[in-house]
Every structure is written in C-alpha cells, then in structure tokens.
Amino acid sequence: MKDPATPPTSVDGEPILFPRGVHDIRPRAQQFLEDESLQSAVREATTLKDQARRDVLKEAFGDDVDQIRSIAGEIKRHTIDHLDHYIETWIERAEAAGTRVHLASDHQEANRIVVEIAREKNAKLCVKSKSMVTEETHLLPQLEAAGVETVETDLGEFIIQIDDDAPSHIVMPMIHKDRKSVARAFVRELGAEYTEEPEQLTRIAREHLREKYRRADLGISGGNFLVAESGSLVLCTNEGNGRFCTSAPPTHIAVVGIEKLVPAFKDLWFLLHLLARSATGQPLTCYTQVLTGPRRPDDLDGPEEMHVVLVDAGRTRILADPQFRESLGCIRCGACLNACPVYRKATGHAYGSVYSGPIGAVITPLLQGLDRNPTLPEASSLCGACYEACPVNIDLPRMLVALRRKTRKRRGTTGERMALWGMRMAFSSDRYYRIAATIHRYLLRCFSGGSDRLRSAPGPLSGWTRDRDLILPASRSFRKRWRDRGGAVR
Numbered sequence: 001m002k003d004p005a006t007p008p009t010s011v012d013g014e015p016i017l018f019p020r021g022v023h024d025i026r027p028r029a030q031q032f033l034e035d036e037s038l039q040s041a042v043r044e045a046t047t048l049k050d051q052a053r054r055d056v057l058k059e060a061f062g063d064d065v066d067q068i069r070s071i072a073g074e075i076k077r078h079t080i081d082h083l084d085h086y087i088e089t090w091i092e093r094a095e096a097a098g099t100r101v102h103l104a105s106d107h108q109e110a111n112r113i114v115v116e117i118a119r120e121k122n123a124k125l126c127v128k129s130k131s132m133v134t135e136e137t138h139l140l141p142q143l144e145a146a147g148v149e150t151v152e153t154d155l156g157e158f159i160i161q162i163d164d165d166a167p168s169h170i171v172m173p174m175i176h177k178d179r180k181s182v183a184r185a186f187v188r189e190l191g192a193e194y195t196e197e198p199e200q201l202t203r204i205a206r207e208h209l210r211e212k213y214r215r216a217d218l219g220i221s222g223g224n225f226l227v228a229e230s231g232s233l234v235l236c237t238n239e240g241n242g243r244f245c246t247s248a249p250p251t252h253i254a255v256v257g258i259e260k261l262v263p264a265f266k267d268l269w270f271l272l273h274l275l276a277r278s279a280t281g282q283p284l285t286c287y288t289q290v291l292t293g294p295r296r297p298d299d300l301d302g303p304e305e306m307h308v309v310l311v312d313a314g315r316t317r318i319l320a321d322p323q324f325r326e327s328l329g330c331i332r333c334g335a336c337l338n339a340c341p342v343y344r345k346a347t348g349h350a351y352g353s354v355y356s357g358p359i360g361a362v363i364t365p366l367l368q369g370l371d372r373n374p375t376l377p378e379a380s381s382l383c384g385a386c387y388e389a390c391p392v393n394i395d396l397p398r399m400l401v402a403l404r405r406k407t408r409k410r411r412g413t414t415g416e417r418m419a420l421w422g423m424r425m426a427f428s429s430d431r432y433y434r435i436a437a438t439i440h441r442y443l444l445r446c447f448s449g450g451s452d453r454l455r456s457a458p459g460p461l462s463g464w465t466r467d468r469d470l471i472l473p474a475s476r477s478f479r480k481r482w483r484d485r486g487g488a489v490r
C-alpha cells in the first residue's frame, strides 16, 4: 500500500496528479506517446465508449438529441446563474431532514472537517466510494495520517490504490491499466493466486472489500447531484459499493462540490438519463441512490449520522467570471475525454490533474491557476468533438481559446505569423482557397514519396508527423467530383 505521506505514483520524480510548481503537459504527453500498450488500451476503451454513447443516445432520443442536450444545458446554466439561491434552499431542506452540512472554502478546510469528524467518532476504518472532489483535496493521505485506514471500494479506484497509481479518466479511472498489471498487484498486495480472468479478479476484490464494509466505522462518498427541493444527495454507481459505503457504517460523510446542485427532481430525471448514456453508454447507472438525511427510526438500514461537506475551492471564483462560469455545469460524464483526439493520444496522466481531457484543460487552470498550468489550454486541436459530445452543451472550445488568449503574451515567430497570414488570405476568398488547396495537395504528394500518407514532414513542420501520419487528401477534390456529377460550383 502507498505511504500516506506521499502523493500518488510519480513520473520522473514528479507526482502524477499534483505536480510541483508549473506543470507542462508537453513532456509528459511525449513520454506516454511512446508507450504502445498504453496507447492501444486508451484508444480501444475511448473508441468503444464514444460509439456506445452515440448509439444509446440515438436509440433513446432519435433526432432530438441536440434538443435534449440544449434543455439539459439550460437546466445547469439556470442553476449556476442562481447558485446562491439553490445552495441556501438545499442547506435548509437537508438540515431539516437531519443532515449536518459543513461549508469548506478550500481543500484544507474540507480535509480538516472530514478528519475532525473521523476523530470525533474515533474512526479506525473508512470505506470510500468514488469521489473526484476528495481526489482534488487529496483527502486520503490526511485520513491515513490521522490513523484512519481508508479503503477505496470502487473496483477501479481500489486497484489504483493498491497499485500506488493515480486515476487517469473521470469515469474509467484505470483505463490505462491492463489485466496483467492488475493480476500482479493482487498477488503482491492481497496475497492472491495469479489470475488474469476478470471474473476471478473481481471475486478477489469483492471478498477483500466485504470484510472492510463489515468492520468500517466511517463511510465517505462524493455526490453526483444535490436536489435543492428536497435537500437530497444523489449518487450514481454501477457496482453497488456506494450503497455499502453510505449505509453500512454508522457515519456517512459526503464531500461534494457546490456546483452539483439541481433545482428539482424533474431536472434530475433529465440529467440522469444523459449522464449514464454519455458516460458509459448505459440507459441508467445500475444504482441510483437518493439520500435524504440519516436513518429514521423505521428505516431498515442507513447511517446514524449523515454529514455533507460542500466544497468551494475556487468554484465561486469561476462563478464570478462570466467567460468561464459555464464550466461549472459539467456533470463529470467523461464523454468529452472519450471524444477528444488529444486525450486519446496524450492520455490522462499527462494532464497532471484529477480532471483530464478537454474539461480538465479548462477547469484545472481555473481551479489551480493559469500560471501553474499555462500549457493545458493548448492541449486541444479545437476540432469541436468535445462540444458535440457534451450532454449539457458546454462550449469547451470557446473557453480553451479564451484561456489561450490570457496566456499568449508573445506575438509568435516570424514564420508562425507568416503562416497565419497565409491561412487568413486563403480563407478570405474562394479563388485563393482553391489555389492554396491545389498547392497544398501538390506539396503533400511530393513529400509523401508516392504513399497515401505523409510520414515525415520537412523542417519546422516535422512536429505534425512526429507521432502520427498525415493522410493525404483525395487525388480529386470534392468540388471536382461534385462538378463532374453536374453539381453547381461557384
């Protein structure tokens, strides 16, 4: 098990999720680009999930998908615009239901509140379900330092924990791991027989965790939504571990970002359908829990005490900025990661944050400071795939460009400025565009040596082909084909 004093595994001496000083995504991405097995694992998983998302959305909503996304986006935008009102309503109703609510302005305060509750309860063993905010606050080492053994119970997070690793995807934390590394970790840390069979590996983890649930005196979770009208906390999980963590131990603490509010159950219904479909391609997650206060006298189970820690940690600063407040509407489905060509190649650990992919490239600099993450907004081709995939219509490309504007103080080299001037000319007139396209096609053919792809671009353009081939345009352009078929061309 990892030493509680140290953050998760490091890359070249730098902690993966909490790099010291200024973080540069480029050298890390370069390192991961050279790892063939990592590349194929991430490519395979993201392609599958991305396709599953498209299929189930089409199946459920047909041609109305965009309209559904707009409505969902409006729900979150409205909530964020009136966040103070909904937070107050939620607190009032949650407290009326018996929940103890705590407000944490930053990571340290959030951790301190949780550790104090654990101490007050004399907790020795804590079972924890998946929570991005506790990754963000780096809670586990604090609990361990306070003498509380803390066990991650989401299968992916459990494997990450025992293998001293760090999550690399919002929804699929161990997307970067293969069966062999899991099998080796189980032999080393749990004394299990070596097996690569997923069913056997799951059985080993389940047996190990059941014992922990039985003995735990504290359960910690995150929260997918907070419903203002009832003061409820909503958890979406697929493994049932969330139910054990929130109902078996006598005390349950949920650590949740303040942006997780939704006004009412009718809004929740809408977002739940989009969350599961966008995250994993399921119609709904296997377990959707709605928790409103601790156990009541006639309840069969549930905790004696329920605490919710509402974490700000930079969120109100984002809320105050009209350019970026839209990012708080994120429901952490991970669809933008699966759709993003940069995430697929760079992979999650390159981002140096619990939030990776396009949403990570936006919110990490906003939460931690752009000065500490100046290159993250550059980690995008601005192709718009993230915007198209987002179930709540968050305009990530717009915010990436806005962040780039803030970081770019230099005017670029003479070569860059000339290239951009040339592009502007080409796109400014139909005639220039056709001339530029013809020259472009001709040059690519010259440099490709007769192949259908360019494997090595010359001089300063070589960066484009260092890690991928450039597929050549068709020998006959679309305009030519269109004209040959009798279509009108200007």
Ligand code: SF4
Residues within 6 Å of the ligand: 170, 278, 329, 330, 331, 332, 333, 334, 335, 336, 337, 359, 386, 389, 390, 391, 392, 393, 394
């Ligand atoms: S930005 Fe949109 S697509 Fe990306 S994780 Fe958030 S909700 Fe999902």
